[in-house]
Amino acid sequence: MSNNQNALRIPETLRKVKNIVGVFSAKGGVGKSAISLNLAIALKEKGLKVGLIDADIYGPSQPSMLGLSPGDLKVKDEKIISPIEKKGVKFISMGLISSERMPVIWRGPMVSGAVMQLLSQTDWGELDFLIIDTPPGTGDVQLTLLQKIAVTATLVVTTPQKVSISDCRKGIEMIKKLDVPILGLVENMSWFEPNDTNKKYHIFGKNGGYGISQGLRSRSVWTNSVGGI
Numbered sequence: 001m002s003n004n005q006n007a008l009r010i011p012e013t014l015r016k017v018k019n020i021v022g023v024f025s026a027k028g029g030v031g032k033s034a035i036s037l038n039l040a041i042a043l044k045e046k047g048l049k050v051g052l053i054d055a056d057i058y059g060p061s062q063p064s065m066l067g068l069s070p071g072d073l074k075v076k077d078e079k080i081i082s083p084i085e086k087k088g089v090k091f092i093s094m095g096l097i098s099s100e101r102m103p104v105i106w107r108g109p110m111v112s113g114a115v116m117q118l119l120s121q122t123d124w125g126e127l128d129f130l131i132i133d134t135p136p137g138t139g140d141v142q143l144t145l146l147q148k149i150a151v152t153a154t155l156v157v158t159t160p161q162k163v164s165i166s167d168c169r170k171g172i173e174m175i176k177k178l179d180v181p182i183l184g185l186v187e188n189m190s191w192f193e194p195n196d197t198n199k200k201y202h203i204f205g206k207n208g209g210y211g212i213s214q215g216l217r218s219r220s221v222w223t224n225s226v227g228g229i
């Protein structure tokens with residue numbers, strides 16, 4: 001299990017989860033969901049047992065990326081939710097809870113409470129990795145996840161754009177303050193390459209992610225440019 005000393009307690013449903021990786025970025029729309037899904041599938045293809053939780057209440061995007069809808073979800077005893085298995089990955093999302101079910105499953109009025117309930121009321125079983133696709137920002141949901149769940153490590157996503165870089169630094173500060181390890185930084189949307197030419201256009205600027213990674217004190221800092229917008 002994870003070694004995050006900030007964790008207060010480990011919910012029963014997460015006891016057999018070996019590693020929890022949170023994908024963060026203070027900025028919206030930089031590719032957290034796309035990268036979370038790709039990471040989950042890549043780990044599964046390595047033969048590992050993987051789960052993915054879409055922790056975005058207001059804009060859950062994973063269900064549509066995976067072609068799922070609320071009807072696909074099964075709730076045991078009005079309390080424990082069976083995750084949906086898609087592409088070999090156990091998956092749960094706020095977007096799968098139909099509006100009639102919401103008052104039953106979420107007792108707390110607060111969004112972060114609902115995220116915590118979804119995470120801890122899902123029957124994850126044995127997993128090597130549970131990936132958390134977080135919503136944008138450095139607010140209550142992100143803080144609650146980092147403080148109350150034994151997050152093993154985080155992955156930070158940015159684009160090379162200045163506005164994303166400055167938001168990303170805020171996110172990194174929050175993670176560092178809470179003493180949760182940062183696995184690395186992904187610079188997404190690094191360039192645009194039209195189909196009819198091999199030329200790369202750096203429409204959001206260049207090397208912004210590399211600049212931030214230089215400031216990170218981590219054993220395994222890397223940046224990975226993901227282009228192909």
Ligand SMILES: Nc1ncnc2c1ncn2[C@@H]1O[C@H](COP(=O)(O)OP(=O)(O)OP(=O)(O)O)[C@@H](O)[C@H]1O
Nearest residue numbers: 028029030031032033034061136189226227228229
């Ligand atoms: N490398 C990429 N190439 C092409 N399209 C991409 C790439 N990365 C992300 N996208 C697309 O950009 C859009 C935003 O990505 P995504 O939803 O993953 O961002 P996000 O950070 O999760 O957003 P939010 O903050 O709203 O949750 C999506 O339509 C996604 O498919």
Ligand SMILES: [Mg+2]
Nearest residue numbers: 032033056061
């Ligand atoms: Mg998202």
